[in-house]
Amino acid sequence: MVSTNGSSSTGTQRVKRGLAEMLKGGVIMDVVNSDQAKIAEDAGACAVMALERVPADIRRDGGVARMSDPEMIMAIQASVHIPVMAKVRIGHFVEAQILQSLGVDFIDESEVLTPADETHHIDKFDFTIPFVCGATNLGEALRRISEGAALIRSKGEAGTGNMVEAVRHLRSILGDIRKITQADSAELFEWAKRLQAPLSLVQEIAETGKLQVPLFAAGGIATPADAALAMQLGAETVFVGSGIFKSADPAPRAKAIVEATTHFRDADVLARVSRGLGVAMTGIAMDEINETQRFASRGW
Amino acid sequence: MNMQVGVLALQGAFAAHSECLTSIGVQSVEVRTPEQLSSVDALLMPGGESSTMSQLLESSGLFDPISTRIADGMPVFGTCAGMILLASEILDGRSDQRSFSAIDISVRRNAFGRQVDSFESTINSSVGDFHGVFIRAPRIERVGDGVEVLGSINNEPVLVRQGNVLAASFHPELSNDARLHEYFVSITANRKKV
Numbered sequence: 172m173v174s175t176n177g178s179s180s181t182g183t184q185r186v187k188r189g190l191a192e193m194l195k196g197g198v199i200m201d202v203v204n205s206d207q208a209k210i211a212e213d214a215g216a217c218a219v220m221a222l223e224r225v226p227a228d229i230r231r232d233g234g235v236a237r238m239s240d241p242e243m244i245m246a247i248q249a250s251v252h253i254p255v256m257a258k259v260r261i262g263h264f265v266e267a268q269i270l271q272s273l274g275v276d277f278i279d280e281s282e283v284l285t286p287a288d289e290t291h292h293i294d295k296f297d298f299t300i301p302f303v304c305g306a307t308n309l310g311e312a313l314r315r316i317s318e319g320a321a322l323i324r325s326k327g328e329a330g331t332g333n334m335v336e337a338v339r340h341l342r343s344i345l346g347d348i349r350k351i352t353q354a355d356s357a358e359l360f361e362w363a364k365r366l367q368a369p370l371s372l373v374q375e376i377a378e379t380g381k382l383q384v385p386l387f388a389a390g391g392i393a394t395p396a397d398a399a400l401a402m403q404l405g406a407e408t409v410f411v412g413s414g415i416f417k418s419a420d421p422a423p424r425a426k427a428i429v430e431a432t433t434h435f436r437d438a439d440v441l442a443r444v445s446r447g448l449g450v451a452m453t454g455i456a457m458d459e460i461n462e463t464q465r466f467a468s469r470g471w
Numbered sequence: 472m473n474m475q476v477g478v479l480a481l482q483g484a485f486a487a488h489s490e491c492l493t494s495i496g497v498q499s500v501e502v503r504t505p506e507q508l509s510s511v512d513a514l515l516m517p518g519g520e521s522s523t524m525s526q527l528l529e530s531s532g533l534f535d536p537i538s539t540r541i542a543d544g545m546p547v548f549g550t551c552a553g554m555i556l557l558a559s560e561i562l563d564g565r566s567d568q569r570s571f572s573a574i575d576i577s578v579r580r581n582a583f584g585r586q587v588d589s590f591e592s593t594i595n596s597s598v599g600d601f602h603g604v605f606i607r608a609p610r611i612e613r614v615g616d617g618v619e620v621l622g623s624i625n626n627e628p629v630l631v632r633q634g635n636v637l638a639a640s641f642h643p644e645l646s647n648d649a650r651l652h653e654y655f656v657s658i659t660a661n662r663k664k665v
Contacts, residue, residue: 179592179624186589189484189606189645193519193552196482212565215526217482217519252565252580253520254607276586276607299587407486426530433481433527434503 172299187301187321190254190277191385194218194322194408198398198429199387201225201412204243205250211415214425218254218277220410221247226283226330227413227452230464236284238266241273248274256303261470262288264297271300277322279303282469283329283412290471295319305389307340307467309347310366316383317369323382325406326467327390330413332454334391336467337401341388345405352380390467393418393451395431395444402435419449474659477502477511481527483519483552487644491652505536513546513659516553518606518642521580522565524552534569541573546635546662548655554638555580555609562612574636575615582610594641596622596630598654603629603641611640635662 173182180186197217202208208219223239224232238259248255254276259266261280266287270278280293282305292315295302301321306312312323325344327337351362351373359377363370375383385408388401393414401409409432415425427444434440462468476492478485480501492499492515499515502508514537516524528534541547549557556570560577583589583605594603598621611628614620622630622639629640630651635658643651 179590181590189604192484197523215523217523274585
């Protein structure tokens with residue numbers, strides 16, 4: 172929501188997308204308490220995502236996954252200087268109102284939590300705080316942008332330690348952007364129809380060759396090489412969820428992923444930081460998860 | 472003139488700065504290593520997270536070479552987190568956070584508040600009036616004797632210069648206005664002539 176006082180305005184798209192610009196090239200890490208938040212900040216994280224259970228545990232425990240306890244979010248806010256993000260259920264605008272009241276810096280309307288609305292996402296223009304939303308393809312990304320999202324991330328398949336789905340989503344989004352830049356003006360109508368996305372946004376992409384907001388990778392990133400792969404594919408930075416704190420030795424792995432994300436094209440640096448990190452999270456192959464347990468299919 | 476402006480690309484809004492430089496016909500180079508640094512005539516330090524950048528400056532072996540280049544008079548322009556990195560004193564930062572002490576100002580990290588308080592506003596400056604975007608912005612709480620205040624909002628300094636060091640608490644790269652980049656390039660061009 173835009174508020175204006177004299178010549179000064181808060182909650183504008185520019186201010187919202189501006190924070191997303193500031194996060195580029197940094198690593199956003201899932202943390203469940205202030206100790207983990209401090210480890211993340213010490214390792215060079217550019218932001219933390221505060222949540223009660225990392226996606227791997229949500230997947231294991233089952234049941235309904237909701238917004239985290241405000242007390243736990245506030246403890247994390249008090250323990251670090253970097254931005255703090257938190258998740259709400261898809262469509263649960265009251266959870267978002269609560270997070271805005273806590274002064275959270277970014278809200279993730281996340282498929283990792285159990286959806287609250289099977290038809291509607293949150294009207295994100297209603298809020299002063301920026302939102303990040305997941306997308307599996309360009310149409311989904313543009314629908315979220317048309318609802319006011321300031322940042323798009325791949326969904327991947329969170330909590331699996333397997334990045335095959337994140338790669339699929341990034342390739343789909345970026346591949347379609349490349350194709351749209353080659354389309355003529357008549358073909359753009361067909362693209363908008365096929366993507367089920369606003370024509371004006373499709374036309375804008377044809378002109379600029381890029382998404383209106385930054386595009387980050389998320390879902391299954393567990394190693395420095397995973398982070399660098401996402402970056403080389405065209406992601407502008409990475410979220411690392413279960414990959415850090417479900418590994419044998421989180422602090423050095425976190426630091427290594429931070430360095431790999433900055434020096435993502437430098438194989439010598441990647442080789443150096445990948446050494447001796449201990450055991451990565453075990454991970455799950457996609458064919459071990461049946462359709463109903465997949466998070467990425469949530470969102471409309 | 473054949474000039475290369477480096478954009479520190481460890482983390483943050485480096486891409487937006489590179490686009491601004493390209494829009495005014497200046498060649499920009501992303502700087503992540505000491506070798507890349509050695510090829511540039513000036514360096515832009517973008518916004519982002521100052522504690523993250525500070526750590527990456529160390530692990531990338533860039534801290535000391537940048538320090539040396541600044542001491543030799545290389546023009547630098549820091550915006551937001553970049554300004555924090557250039558300041559002589561950081562308040563509310565991490566205790567292990569280092570800065571280049573290139574400009575005599577005291578800066579308080581995130582003093583304008585969290586993202587909910589981030590704002591855009593008009594800035595009156597001697598370089599012109601700007602539309603300033605402030606994201607979890609730092610505040611300049613003290614300005615040393617040798618420092619010139621070029622711009623302010625509500626009588627608070629937000630754009631300062633000391634010699635070849637330029638610092639802003641806002642984000643000129645986010646407002647489709649490259650006049651401050653032009654100003655920085657003119658500082659660099661004057662130095663190259665000497």
